[in-house]
Amino acid sequence: MFRPTRILQAVLIALSTAGCATTTSQAPSTATKPSSGAAFQTSVKKTGTVAIKALAEPASIQAGESRSGRTQFFKLNDELNDDIASYAQEVATVRKIPLDVVTDMLQQAQYNETAAKLMRPTKGRIKRSWVTYKKRNVDPARIQGGVQFWQKHRLALDQISKDYGVPPSIIVAILGVETVYGKIMGDFKVLDALFTLGFAYPDDSRPERGQLFRDQLADLIELHYQGELDARIVQGSFAGAMGMSQFMPGSLIRYAVDGDGDGRIDLRNNPADAMASIANFLRAHGWEPGLPVFAPVELSNASKAMVDGGIYPKLSWAQLNNAGATVKGQSQNAGPWQQAQLGVVNLVDEPRNTTEYRLGTPNFFAITHYNRSYFYASSVADLAAELAKQMGYGNPN
Known part of the structure; x- marks a missing residue:
């Protein structure tokens, strides 16, 4: 989400895994993982006027390990180190991807010191400040930009809101907090970021974090194999989140939808896809139409x-x-x-x-599945309330 020049803000946000819709918490779904290539055609439950897409998460990839400070990932002959080679084999088996495709992708990845630095725990404890956080996210620029974005995409927003039962203000507010309506989507190579954080996460006391990023790396490789994106060039945040909506690869597979019926899902360049995917994600994580956030x-x-x-x-x-x-x-x-x-x-x-x-209400907690921080979810709700007021819509709160 953040450019290297915004290091302070990025570090603060990284503390709560901001900037991404993740799949670290399972959506309330009984769906099973489809075979490779079917992820973008499968929906699991019908609610309202559209089918809500919420695919089950696959089992975590057990092979591979993360070590803080690690910078060597290849042997002298450029073959993968043993643990990464084992990881490649398991990804190929579990995700039904040819081993040479997985290996080739991993061999193209490079360690990104900036991504590791931005994710590194800060020395000392940062005092939490709701007032400061809210001022940063519910600010005049985001309010003005949100009104302009809403006016530009009003027809699509109204239809998506009707289809999914999520207020336009909430959808726009998430785009505002995440990427300032697509202005700051990140310029990190996602392959490098996920590879770095998956095999060299800068905090050995948090092994589950390295595991999360190795699983997301497997998701990215699966998306590449399916032809949904080119993992060799796709850019995103230092944590690997992509597009206007800052979806992690796993969320792109399991929750992203085609918002305008053109047969493609493009969260970076197509606002309709980003807006519909946000609405689908929230519905899949418990959003109940008609309830306030608070x-x-x-x-x-x-x-x-x-x-x-x-x-x-x-x-x-x-x-x-x-x-x-x-x-x-x-x-x-x-x-x-x-x-x-x-x-x-x-x-x-x-x-x-x-x-x-x-x-x-359940709608507040649906937003926390986008980002687990109460600060984040509350700032989304407050920005949404301000945008709804400016646009003459009902208060989502």
Whole structure:
């Protein structure tokens, strides 16, 4: 997502794996992985006016290992090191890709020191600041740019919103927070970034991170073999996220859709594809049409203490109400959100020693599957609310 000149911002965002729709959490689907080449023709459930695409994740690739500081990946004869060769063999077997295709792709990859540097843990602890984060993402430039983008793509947005049941404001806000509406999509070679982070992740205490990037590298190679992209040249963020919507390769396989019916999925150059793919991703991860992002409630101290920091809502309104939470305004019959699972959201500002609390519906938590940070999901919702206000649409919150 970020250019090398934006290192400070990139490091801050990297702390919460921002800049990408990932597949680190399984969508609520019973689909099975299709055979290679079928990923872009398979949908698994019908909801509303379109089929929601949500393919199951394949098993992780067990071969290969990550070592911080590693820069040697090839033998003197340019063959892959043993662990990477084993990785190539498993990718070929599991993903049904010819071994020579996998090997050739890996031999073209290069270590990217900048990607490793941007992902390296910072020394010392950075104080969390919701106020600062929100100011950076719900800013005049994003509001103005979002209004202009919305006006330009109003017809497509309205149709996608109708098809998927996701408000236009939410779709536009995600594009705004992710790439400033396609202006900052990243200029890292995705193959190099994923190779680097998969086999030389700069924090040996987080082996699951290297595993994640090795799996995403396998997804990228699969996309290349299917002819969906050219992995030798495709660019993205330092973490491997691609396009206006910043989809990781796995999300591109499992959730990206053709938004304009031209038979292709192009998240970098086709806004309709990017917008529809965002909407599909949210629906696949629990977005419920008609619900707000935040429930209109006043939280008591006892109900605030029920925050768990997770990305799945687990509380009932009865539990929260019994703990002292009340509906704002005069009406106690506030709508269908009272029948949904809910979760307390804490937005901490350590420099100011304050915490803002909100009550998230399933739609808030659907956004956290795009990025696990409560800051991220809340800034998307707040930017969406401002954009909807500017455009004369209903508040998604």
